[in-house]
Each structure stands twice: as C-alpha cells, then as structure tokens.
Amino acid sequence: MSCPICKKASDPAYRPFCSRRCADVDLARWLRADYAIPVAPDDPEAELPPHPDDEER
C-alpha cells in the first residue's frame, strides 16, 4: 500500500500514510472540504497552500 498523499510506501504507524505529516495533510483537506483536489505526486515535500480559499471561491 502506498501513501495517498505522496505515493511513498506507507508506514504501519501512520497507515495508509507514510508519515504524520501526510496524515495531517489529509486531515486538513477533509476539514477544508477540498479533498477532491489531487496533490502533485512529484512534489511530496510541498506544504499546504497558505490560502486554500482561493480555489473554492
């Protein structure tokens, strides 16, 4: 199984994610209700954008 955020191998401690960071990214997306926006798989170190509201409105 691979991390749905960055596609790296998942860690059993954070599955299905590879790290706490990716789990937090996923949670943040759910909370912002913009989970449908895919992450760029070639940029796994990218942080969350500071103003995601620009995408929705």
Ligand SMILES: [Zn+2]
């Ligand atoms: Zn990951």
